[in-house]
Amino acid sequence: MATNPLHGTREDPATAQLPAGITLVGSELRSTNLERDVRDPHLNSPYVGARALDVLDRVANAVADLKRTRAWSFTGPYGSGKSTLSNLLDAFLGHDTDRQDEARQAVEATSPGLAARMEQARHERAEEGFLGAVATARREPLAATVHRALATAVERRWGKRPPKAVEQALRACAEREVPTTESLLDALTALCDTGHPVLLILDEFGKSLEYLAASGDSGSAENDVFLLQMLAEKGAGRSGLPLFIFTLQHLAFSDYAARSSLIQTKEWAKVQGRFEDITFTPNFGDAVHLLQRRLDQSAVAEAGQQLIRDQAEAAAKAWTEHGLDSVVRISPEMLASLYPLHPLTAVAAPLLAFQIGQHDRSLVGFLTNDEPNTVRRTIDGASSSAPERASTIRLPQLYDYFFASGRTTILASSNASRWLEVDNRLNEAHGLPPEDRDILKTIGILNLIDVDGVLRATPAMIQFAMNDPSNAADPERFEMLQQRLQHLVETGFLTHRTYSNEYRIWQGTNVDIEARVKEIAVHVAPSHVVDHLGEHLGTVLPREVVAGAHMQRTGMLRYFRTAISLQADKLDGPSVVSDAADGMIIFHLGEPSTRPLVNSPLPVLIGTTKDPAAILDAGITLRALEDLRHQDDIDLVAGREIEERIAEISQELGTQLDEAFNPQSEESSWYLWQSGQDTHSERSEPIEARSYGALVSAACDRVYSQTPHIRNEMAGRHELTSNGARARRVLLSDLVTNTGLAVLGYDTTKYSQERAMYHGVVEYMGLHRAAKEVGQAIQAQTIATHGVSRPDPKKHPEVIPTWERLEQALTDATQPTPIVDIYEQLMAPPFGIKAGVVPILMVAALILRSSDVALFEEGNYCPRLNPEIIERLLADTGPDRFTVKAVPIGEGQRSLVVERLAAALNVDAPRSRTARNPALLAVTRAMLERVMVLTPYALHTKRLTPEALEVRKVLSEATDPDQLVFTGLPQALGLDAIPANATKDEQAAESYVTRVTNALDAISGASTALRRDVIAAIGQAFGIAGDLTQLRSGLAEALSGFADASLELDLQGFVSRVLNTSLPNEDWLDPIIIRLTNKALGDWTDQDVDSFYPRVKEMARRLDRVGHLYQGQEVPAPQTRAPEPKQIDTHLLTLTTPQGTEVRTLIHVPKKVRNTAETLVVGVIRQAEKELGPGGARILLAALAERLTATDSDHDPQGEEKL
Incomplete structure (x- = not known):
């Protein structure tokens, strides 16, 4: 495929020369079989790495x-x-x-x-x-x-004559085909008993x-x-x-x-x-040592040794110049001992062996096997007794060995696809000269073994790999190599990654990736890079950084969240209360003068770097590649190349970012601002550390310098776990209810989560101690041995600043102040109390300041701090729902009024070192509790004095103790309000207290007065005078004749409740009232009071009308004991008028007034005889009878009967 190939880029393996005398130690690396080899007297010199x-x-x-x-x-x-x-x-x-x-x-x-x-x-x-x-x-x-292992141990130590106990134990194991667990354990014990x-x-x-x-x-x-x-x-x-x-x-x-x-x-x-x-993960150093130990140069002549040393010196120099010490640090002596291996071959061989999972066996096979491309074959064929040079075994030969001898294992490896891609591309390179094929093999090996970019196939690395180290620096060879690399790129066998100057084995594509990336990059703004890096925080740059060292010292879990900025951005930072983060780290990719303003009162760390442009350029290329990846015309080959480039440039970008901002790097500078809102000011502090965590810890030590220390990891965080939240709720409830007990009464034999939080937070900060340490006055006859306390400045100095700030915040709360506002003061610098701890401090302070700080829930005064309120306070919305207000009473008229009210109301005010004054809140609580326990009748009746009505109204609407006692109640009584600066006035105070207590007594006694009135009304209707006991006995005697009578349901119901003997006196009356009115006494209204006497009088009249039907018909039941004497005599009075109307009336005469009545009769008869003449007594009797029957007839128009 190549035309006019250029020569001279490599050394011809056919002319290689090795100094004679090099031998290989061991012909093979035998697999270890333990059962066999433990009996071998020799270990075959294992290497201990x-x-x-x-x-x-x-x-x-x-x-x-x-x-x-x-x-x-x-x-x-x-x-x-x-x-x-x-x-x-x-x-x-x-x-x-x-x-x-x-x-x-x-x-x-x-x-x-x-x-x-x-x-x-x-x-x-x-x-x-x-x-x-x-x-x-x-x-x-x-x-x-x-069993087989134990038998081996016995046979190896004692042969066929083991100790008797051991022999018996093994015999017991052999009784079954599979020994039992018990028999094996017995045998093992017998072996151990031999010493x-x-x-x-x-x-x-x-x-x-x-x-x-x-x-x-x-x-x-x-x-x-x-x-x-x-x-x-x-x-x-x-x-x-x-x-x-x-x-x-x-x-x-x-x-x-x-x-x-x-x-x-x-x-x-x-x-x-x-x-x-x-x-057992592969160890690279061990593998190199294995290669070194297998090569023996002791028989090499001195001339050959000198050639090897020269080669090793050149290799060591090149090794350092290429930055390969980060792969493995190799001395010239070690390089010499690895000869005839080229340094890169010595490194690549273990890495390739690791990939195919054969490890040491593949390495020893490459050295000692008698097959093509092994070191043994090279030594046998290239050794010379008078060599002119010391040639090395380079990467192309290593490639040929692995792809020829290890092809089966390659196919089974996890990286098989990449191996085969390289091999297939080389197999397609028909007609390429050997020089080009060796270049491709070298690049293929480097592509396979490079992980972090140190061994990437750059021109310099390829030049080093393809030549003996002594010739690697030849500039003519390097120039010719670059021409040949360009030729291979043009013919589609290689691709060149410009940004990393790396060559990769390439299958070819019509997509010009470089040109397309440059085209897209023009439209990528630096701000897009910042957005991309921000989305991927947590990969290279951390998303959050924990202040580990600070947490170890203080017990407070703090972390800073991170962000990336560019130019004069404005960033939103964490808030004090709602966010868990305690500050912010900003990686700034701009000039220090363009640092961002942060919308947060919390500390901010800003890091800058000397060359942010390099990071932005790499980021722009990465964004361009990612955009290119999703375009429609990208084929599979181009897509794979783009993916690899993305992975590589992402790694490179990560390296750049780490180098740019790592606190130990010379490229970075870090500054601390105490508040993010001040970052545009010059109030910064340079800060140095060895890591991001140490950087944040140092910042927290400076900013949160007054944070209290705790020793409980459950509490010292912003958001508690479910178990932590439960433990805190239980702890604070116990702090309120069991404050007088040691360790709040926890079982000291068990270390529950709430007890752990008690020791690590409450006790550690000195908020709960023995009474003698607290310094509080202990009430007489109390069993309390402990109490809530302020931190001791000597024992807990780190808590004092926070506690003083908390106390001051409560004192300054002259108007209702949301608790969340006080939380914000404590959670902000320099205190930085975590949200898990701040409620514990608040509850302890509320307990100690119970006399001069009032607590309100949604505007309603809370007279007591109880577990229910604690639970609502700890809820997510609790700090917003509750408010506090300081209610000092001074030393003047207010103090005197509270003191007199406490005495009048018999209030035992809690003693606290915080407040030297009598407890206003205790007095308020006592008055409010009187209203809180009122029945509906007492809460709404108008049958009170005008003053009592006004006082009740004020108490019912009270939300502020201070306003109630010194303004609301005086005005309700027609008095002036009592200002804070009023001087003492004994007479005014006494008058005010007397009128208040009278009104309170009237309000509290409304239900009792109603009960008395009801008793009197029933007695009057039935003609029975006296208290409840007398009324009950009188009614029982008067109505006993109706016990077995057949009456209407309402009459029968009334009679049965009157005659009920199973209830005590205090419970007897209520069922009767409910029967008469269908309503409990406490639920009455004033209308019910007005209608009650007519109702009970009607019941009495109806019983009177039917009473004569049963006179004389009562049949006494058999008695097992003498009946109790009756206390009332009942008489039937019948009066016939001139019109023939007959009126009957029952008259009940209590025996205790019978004598008095008879004495009175004697006097009245005498006076009647005197005033009316003879027969005057009879005339008087007739007049009395007419008057009595007329009175009854007024309430019962249908009560008359015709004779």
Whole structure:
């Protein structure tokens, strides 16, 4: 396809020369089989790299300290070294001294200190070594695998003559095809009792897990789970068995368990939690060391050694110039030991092996296999005893090896599509000269291994890769390479990414991506880039930054949210109360003078960079590519290239942003403004830190310098979790109701969430202490041992500024002030109290200031702070619904009035160090409570004095204690209001208090007075005088004759309630009243009062009319005891008028007044005889009878009967 190819861009492999004497150590990397290799007396010199050192360090710590984890699971792909490391551990800890020595030497070669520490730990734990219980798992029950491992341990240590107890235990295991869990645990215990710790290693453990997954919920599967759980538990803790467990598998437990039932998955999750998982990820340094150890140059002559050293020096220089130290730091000596590998070949080989999942085996195969393109074949064919140069094995040969020998594994790799794309494009390059094919292979390898742009295929990198390091700097070769690269671009085999100067293997397309991007970029404004970066915050630049160090010191979880700005933007920042963020970080892509104004009183950090234009240019290209991607004429090839360019430029842009704003970068400058509203001023502070988190912590330390410290992570945040909110609600309710108890009465044997919040917030800030520490007066005969307190300046100095600000805010609240306004003061700098903590401070202050601060809910005064109010206060809208007002009463007339009112109302005002004055709120509460308990009748009746009516009205409408006591009540009584500066006037105060208390007594006594009136009305209607007891007994005697009578329903109902003996006196009257009026006494109105006497009189008349029908018919029931003597005599008076009308009236005569009546009769008869003459007594009797019957007839027009 190419015409007139240019020559001289590469060195011909056919003329390569290698100094003779280079040999390869080991012909192959044999797979480790643990069951086989633990019996091998030699370890074959394993290399102990960084990955193995980490595992050995954990094991050494666990052997030395049994409190550490002793169960591990090794997870990693084939060839990652799990089995080899396990064999090394078995040798180091085992009883075979020869294997011990080899293992120690292998570890000493890398870490002499770790080797010594591990040897000492083994010697102290088991001088004669561990028992190596090793088995390779199969698709069988786990119990069978463990049994085989224990049998291996016994056979390796004692042969055919184990201790008797061990032999018996193993025999018990062998009695069944699959041993029981109990028998295996017994055998394990017997082995540990011999004084030898047990090292249990289960290789290919994934097969056991696959067997378990296939078994489902069967009994054997359940036993396997239980067995592994018991093994891990048996070897846990200082008191556990000296058992060390290793499981080796390719996937994590959860990946195998995913094929099982939900129950099994949960059970395996529990088991996995008892194992410490160690993932065997490839280690690049280990792979390079493996290559180094396989190459032996000891037989190379000095002349050849000098050629190798010269090549290594040139390679080291080029390595540094290309910035490859970030990939791996390689010294000239190491580069020399890697010869004949080109430095890039030594790096690319492990990276390619990692991609296809063969790791160390692929590397050793590239070195030692006897097949085309291997290092062995090159050494055999190019070695020279008198070489003129030291040629290197470069990337094209590495490409040929992997695509020829490793094609099968490539197809199974996760990156197969990209590999095949490169290979297919090269296969299409028919007719290209070898130089061009080598360029394509080199670029293909670089395309495959480059991840972060360090190894991207730039012209300089391609030149380095295609030549021996000593010739890589040849300018003529470089010039010819660039011409050939341009030729390959023009023929469609390569594409050149201008922005990164990178070449990529290319399938070709008719879309001119470069031209289209430039065309679109013209229409992309820098503001579009800022918008795009803002939408993607959280990828490179953080979306939020937590002040971790500040949080550790203070307990307050703070974070700044971030934004990106350009020129003189105006940004909305977080508010004090409603937003969780405590400030803002701005990444400014403009000149410092164009920094934005932030609409927020909270702190702002603004970072600038020296070259924002470079970031904007990259962002414009990225936006242009993203727009191009969605256009209709983009084919698959162009689409893939655009996607790759987007991914690459996104990564590059991320690198630029990190370098531009990272606090450690020389490109960035950071400044702090205490308030976002001041960013246009020069009141900034330069600030330095090592990270964004440290930057925000330093800013918080400066801005929120007076924040109190707490020790409870549930509370110290803006929005509490559901558990945290519940704990805070319970805590504050208990602070109100159980304030006098130590630890608020919490069970000290349990550490509940509310108790944790108590200790970490309330107690830690000094808000609740023992009474003697609080310094408050303790009431006599109280059981309170603790109380709410102010923070102690000596013990809690960091809380004092906040507390003083809170107290001052309450004192300054001379008008009703929303609690949210006070919250805002406490949450703003310099205090910065988090929303989870500020209600705790507020409630504590309200308790302490209960005497001079009033609390209102939606304008209504709250006489008590109770759990219900606490719950509403903590609601989302609570701070807006509640207000507070300071109500100081001074030392003048107001103080005197409150003092006299407290005495008159018998109010025990709470004592508080805050208020030296008597408690106005306690007096107000006492008066309001009298109104709050009034019955509907007492609350609405007009049957009170005018003053009482006015006082009741004022109390019913009261919302402000101060206004109530000193303005509303005096005016209700016709007095002047009491100003705050009024001087003392004993007489006026006494008069005011007397009139208030009289009115209160009248209001409170309205229901009692009504009850007395009702009793009197019933007595009058039935002719029974006396109190409630006398009324009840009198009515019972008077109506006892109706007990078994057949009466109308309403008469029967009244009689049955009168004669009810099961109720006490205080409850007896209410059913009678309800029967008469269909309404409870407390619900009466004044109209009910007016209509009651006629109703009860009517009931008495109706009973009178039917009463004569039952006179003399009463049949006494059989008595088991002597009847109680009657207290009332009943007489029937019958009067016949001249018209023939006969009127009957029942007259009830209480026996206690009978004697008085008889004495009175004697006097009256004498006076009648004297005044009326002979027969005067009879004349008087007739007149009295007519008068009485006439009175009754007035209330009962139909009461007369015709004879």
